[in-house]
Amino acid sequence: MTDRPIPPRRPMTLRDVSEASGVSEMTVSRVLRNRGDVSQTTRERVLEAAKDLGYVPNKIAGALASSRVNLVAVIIPSLSNMVFPDVLGGITEVLDETHLQPVVGVTNYRPEREEKVIYEMLSWRPSGIIIAGIEHNDACRKMLTAADVPVVEIMDVDGDPVDSVVGISQRRAGRTMAEAILKQGFEQIGFLGTQMPLDHRARKRFEGFTETLARRGMEVADQEFYAGGSALKKGREMTETILGRNPDLDFLWYSNDMIGAGGLLWCLEQGIDIPGRLGLAGFNGTELLDGLPRKLATMDAGRRETGREAAKIIAGRADGTLTEPKRVEIEPTVAFGDTLRRYKP
């Protein structure tokens, strides 16, 4: 056995497949992209050679040459929020039918991270951007506009979108919830939410809520906020605190289902009559609520549908089917569950 020096391992290229199959690089490229007419024989020969070598095309080179990138940037504030995985599910569902691929970036609700993530994503020249929220700082807006890429802002339609927008009106959601609560005759309403000045969606919801109360000459009787920790536990604690401070409250609205669930559990343990003595509602329409002792009222924000619609817009833009910015407002629906309806219908 001769002892020839091993040449340094060079990354594999089209050329290797070309040589292995005895076909020009161009034809190999055609086969690998199912493009143009290639004879059945050549096609098979190439495919076999490629598979045999374990060849994976270099999309970096491909993208540079074709100025086409099949990536869709999805920028969201958090993964642990329950709602974002759902949106992502809707996006994936639609993109799976196309040649497009979602790529996720997380900002942790921090504007400076959002800026960095957008910059980073844009530097890969994606086919589209789906981004949570409609509030972005100037730098972000500038980048998104200048990039000349389809942009879909999601989960909030109250404001001035960069391009397309899909989601519920958070303000309207707040109003609708307030109306539902008032209609049931509740009057002393407490609000419990996250301490997040940067969660604009929660803020707008709250604004819509108070606005409707104000129109009837009412206001939120008490509020309580939390940050960090187990949302379920915080829900308990905040509920105990707010009711301790203000025993006359007859309704509690929670800014998300998880803290609402915590509150519900605590109230049941205390033997509080729900919803006779105290009504409760959460927000998001989380699946989780199905397993609680009593079904917490909530509001479905159409997360999955939001994801689907956003993805459809990007896909439409990518294949030229769609050329204009689009605005899709999703209708949020109140789920009364067992904790909001005081009077039997």
Next chain:
Amino acid sequence: MTDRPIPPRRPMTLRDVSEASGVSEMTVSRVLRNRGDVSQTTRERVLEAAKDLGYVPNKIAGALASSRVNLVAVIIPSLSNMVFPDVLGGITEVLDETHLQPVVGVTNYRPEREEKVIYEMLSWRPSGIIIAGIEHNDACRKMLTAADVPVVEIMDVDGDPVDSVVGISQRRAGRTMAEAILKQGFEQIGFLGTQMPLDHRARKRFEGFTETLARRGMEVADQEFYAGGSALKKGREMTETILGRNPDLDFLWYSNDMIGAGGLLWCLEQGIDIPGRLGLAGFNGTELLDGLPRKLATMDAGRRETGREAAKIIAGRADGTLTEPKRVEIEPTVAFGDTLRRYKP
């Protein structure tokens, strides 16, 4: 005002910044990458021009020229599982200190999707791959090996890793849990889990569990599986079913905390003495459990730490600090909570 035809909008390049700043493309490139010596004056001039134009470098071209990509592919089965966002948190925490960027791909526990995601990710020539699980089909293993990229398989160390591996031994976790349960004198043990032949980690855990029982001449008295739907609700239903069928059970082990929580809630409603009459335990050490009426026993799988260690390995490989494959076994710990300890310590 003259009516000159607007030239077609061409994507912005280094050249535009070069012209705007009156400096060669090469120097602009140097400034933008903080590379080499550039005079303070030139640097500022370039930076201003770039910012002014809203220039975002084209990483595709950069990566092609330098064969350096700052992306780390993170491939996980699901986002709605609670555990993966935590791992991702650990990964991000470490990568944030570097120039590397995580990019997430989701497989939905489907091997054919895993294959596709790996292929797609590899085609972008990432600096590393972090992938959940150690079980991959031949095509996947072949790609991962051939790619000549640092690979870290996570969350399971029982098997033959492609390269590096970080996580708990799922089998050992099952054994440890069995020992803890037996030590408390429980004897009629039921198991409740997900109906997922492809969730190898759950399977191995179960195998370790039964193995330990077998060593004492015991076996799992009954089992129940579910697929899809609200885990909390399924936990309730399964618990009712299994206890209905087999009232003599004195312990239930759930393959995840969410169904465990459902079971716990149901049992408490039924007035079952926990853990006197019936012991319960989940798995994962989820934060969620903090808010339950009683604290469910569980096992912390060190998710965040797993993410951190995996990211450290990739970072080390990327900067040349680390050259050998590494194996990091994380120690899972039993959290007794209020539902496992029969006798006060």
Next chain:
DNA sequence: CTGAAAGCGCTAACAT
């Protein structure tokens, strides 16, 4: 400290 030339691995646009 700055610039010029060559080329990364692929594909568009033409040949043939």
Next chain:
DNA sequence: ATGTTAGCGCTTTCAG
């Protein structure tokens, strides 16, 4: 149906 040529926008390398 297949091959040839000329870049894509950047970075590497080498010269000033």
